[in-house]
Amino acid sequence: MTVLTALAAAEPYVPRDNPIADFSDTPWWLSLVKALLIFVYLLLSTLLVIWFERRVIGRMQQRPGPNRTGPFGLLQTLADGVKLALKEDLTPKNADKVVFILAPAFFGAMAFVSFGIIPLGPEVSLFGHRTPLQLTDVPVSVLLMLAVAGVGAYGVVLAGWSSGSTYPLLGGLRSSAQIVSYEIAMGLSLVAVFLYSGSMSTSQIVANQRDIWHIIPLVVSFVIYVITMVGETNRLPFDLAEGEGELTGGFHTEYSSLKFAMFFLAEYVNMFTVAALATTVFLGGWQAPPGIAAINDGMFNEGWWGLLWFTIKLWMFMFFFVWLRGALPRTRYDQFMHFGWKFLIPVTIVWVVAIAFLQAANNGFLGDRAVNIFGAERRLASLIVIGVLALLVLAATWIWEGRQVKRAEARAVVVPPEIDPFAGGYPVPPLPGQRLRESAGESQADSSKAVIHG
Amino acid sequence: MTGTAEAVTFWILGSLSVLSALGLLFARKAVHAALGVAFTMAILGIFYIGQGAPFLGVVQMFVYSGAVMMLFLFVVMLIGVDSSDSLVETLKGQRWLTLLLSLGLGALLIGMIGRITVTGTPNLNAINASPGNISAMAEVIFGKYVWVFEITSALLITAALGAMVLAHRERMGEKPNQREWARRRFQRGEFVSGLPAPGVYARHNAVDTPALLPDGTPTELSVSRTLQARDQVARPGLFSAAEHDPHQEIEEGSAR
């Protein structure tokens, strides 16, 4: 309920389309420098996260993980990378050569593009200029990121198709179907953010979270975003595109050497991108956590400190990715699609409609009578909307639970507690919960009807 | 009239988009044609952004290149359309007639439209500064174009309904499950224990190799009907022949 009352805070309407980040003191060469820095940041992070992933999973599986190359095995990824680059570069005979070469390059390039709109920190001094720690920001930043992700799917499809072989084709189709369908739910979950913050510009969205991070009022969006971001990046438990059991390696089965490295790199960079967006959109971006932010008049919210908070939040998501991979098995393809289309998308649509109503009430479109609750002015319309929503959620859960109970009852199979193993003329072993007649005489007392849910 | 940067962008991207649009017409492979379209759409998006309509531009890329053309590509790949399928001309001389008429129309349009002059540099800068590109767009959509916006939904519903009517094959009755299949097999008394599995030999392990019956003859029942129709069934004789002369294979392998 606190979540919902937080939503009811009334605010006047101010158009917030345009970015709040100020790039007026940013010469073109500084933008190039920033682009280069982001590139290096991502490359280093990728090197690190592969080692991190192997170590963490090693821990989860009670083995050490890579620990020989360099201190704590830190250079293992570098060594693997060099090895990968020196391997023979194979091109299948059936491949469509041009597309086969272009696909990984395109996929790799697209992976890096999106990070340009992520604000890594507030304004800092860089080479004598005051400039935001962000490559650029436009009024449609977040949409741009979704667009890049959608276009990036071409890399996957084309890689699968151009290999001229069956497994990659199927893998490519699967993974692009996955990306396209999960992007719908992802986009819709972000729509709620746009509605709530009134902007699609990343710097505006971060600025809007000064008082309260969006994860609290928009928790449903957050959960859905996190689920879909795993689907977007083809990570376990949703890594069906390269399900080894059925598709050997998925779309990059036929790739080797540097081209394969490109896919490998791009997939990790994609993870960083979606995680960075989650950080920006739901976890307050570069802003310090609530307690720390209050210290010394917001000292930790200034300058380069932002990069630290941002990186910490980013790596929390990376750990989450790794954790998922270590803990969960792969889902089945039809279940995955069913989940995406028949659960995530409808839920998100309902959620977006709810948020739209709330925002309309907050902005006074549904009448502007105010009441005083807990010492704060609240719009009556907002409270009514919240009440109706709460009632609807209650009703929905009630109906759903009733159905679950009924379904469970229907599925419950009554198994007689004891059977005659020779009833049909052949010896039949007992099912779980059943007892054979021979032993019946001794434990007659506690034999009640056993019900097995199956 | 326009800035240098804008002119350079226009001439480079414009030529690229025309080339890729021509690719749609002349590409040999259907996938290449689809890629040409996707690329053209993406460049259009960039043009929109350049003209001060970032929302439109990004949505153009997102929706057309990212989603619509992706679905096209899907279908093209799944069905395996090839240009060789559609090279038969049923109407003679229609190509030339088409070319003539299109050129005529093009010349007419260029002749007429080329006469116009645009004064000033119309742009969206003022609107983009306040209230902002997206707000301004929303105000127009929900203001004076609200009726168009609303009746477009009828179009989308019709399209969805049409897709269901034309493409959704409802299952008539239950799909047979494993138990049902087993029951049917027993009823027929044929292949009671299922069809034979494809051949697994010491030197080869693939679904295109038929299993051998006890007398050494291959059985077609063990290979998928699709492979048979495509004539892609391997002859087990190949492997038995190789078995008799292993040295040759070793030599071949080392020469490779």
Add this chain to the structure above:
Amino acid sequence: MTTLLPTAFTVAEINYWAILPVLIVFGGALIGVLVDAFAPRSSRHSIQVALALLTIAASFGALVWKAVDNKGATLDGAMIIDGPALFMQGSVLLLSFLSVLLMAEKFSSAGADAFTPMGAAVPGSPLEAAATRAGWGTSEVFPLALFSVAGMMIFPAAGDLLVMFVALEVLSLPLYLLTGLARRRRLLSQEAALKYFLLGSFSSAFFLFGSALLFGYAGSVKFSALSQAITTAPADVEGLLLPGVLLVLVGLLFKVGAVPFHQWTPDVYQGAPSPITGFMAACTKLAAFGAILRLAYTGIDADRWDWRMGVAAIAALTMIVGSVLSVTQTDIKRLLAYSSVAHAGFILVGVLAFDATGVSGVMFYVLAYGLATIAAFGIVALVREGSAEASHIAQWSGLGKRHPVVAGIFALLLLTFAGIPLTSGFTAKFAAFAPAIAHGGTTLAVLVVIGVLCSLVTAFVYVRVIVLMYFSEAQGEVRALNPSVLTTVGLAVAVILTVALGVFPAPVLDLANQASQFIR
């Protein structure tokens, strides 16, 4: 705490009474979609038919009860509810009501007889056969038809090019689908649907391109602004006007099937299920002529000396090609298709009169033609050999002896098409041609002469069919099925109205005259 709306935002004023008829049809269509999703299969057909009929009747009620008193532009000029718009909307509703009655015909099967039991099944596949045996039906046709009707109601009332374009799509898309759902001769039906779809989207592209040029010319998509711009004649963008007008007209003339944009007509008329053909022929033509009138009279009228000759040439071509090619047809549906092409030409002559009497003439013509057409295709659906429609003309020989009533009605309709005096066809032709002669000068006088000559040619074709029905020996097992109450009512109303419009045309002509003033 006050409501803080952005300052620049202006809400479009909506007169809900004026657009209520359209909203009712949209609502009915949406409910129809839900019915299809949730109602049990056995009762879907009857629910859908009842819903569609009720929706159309309610919409008609709203039209005559409220919309007539709420004339004027609404929705910031996006919809203009004036005399012609109301007349066209009312006519569309009347004609679509009759069409739905015919579409609902079941004969012996469980679903609507004209439509395939399962559109997605491969023609001739076991699945299709199983669906037929199980008595499945495509009840989606009713909501689809309602969507189309809504589009047809917006089309002649559109106040700007954008609304007109979307209305064009809203009315066309369901028709493309409905064309591909015939129960018999599935492949022909699917081919027709694809042809219609491809050519239709092509012509829509023309319309859109033209609209873009006109937008560049006038700086607005509104017809009033366009008309205004033409009178002030901005010199620097003048080159956009004529190409824009021509391309937009191409898009509209495609819908009425004017030569040379008529190629789809015979194939689609033949492939589509007969009730749909009737619906399409009557209502689309009506709505499209409404839109052409709106564009020609309120949008680009000031520029008419530039494009009038072009359209006149198209009208002449349409009449000649339509009537000459109808002579060679051997399939009854193709024959009616070519006759519809010829009729489009006759109506275009009336459009070119540029006078209020021309408007009323055109409106009367499309209504009269629509009634006769729906009835004609209703009859075509009845005449069968085996279970398939006896569409070859030779199969109709001797029908007059076996089924005098059916053949009699069909003969009457053919005479109406031919424009024999005392039928509605004659009155309609007179109503369309008279203003053309009165206000059109030499060009239109020539057109009228061509029109009369072409009428004679088509009359020859129709009379040949009548002769065949009455004075040849019957062959084969051709018979007319016994229609159900719905079809009987539909046919009866259409035929009675056709006769009435021929014998006592005055009330409807008066109504059309009263409703012939456009609001700009």
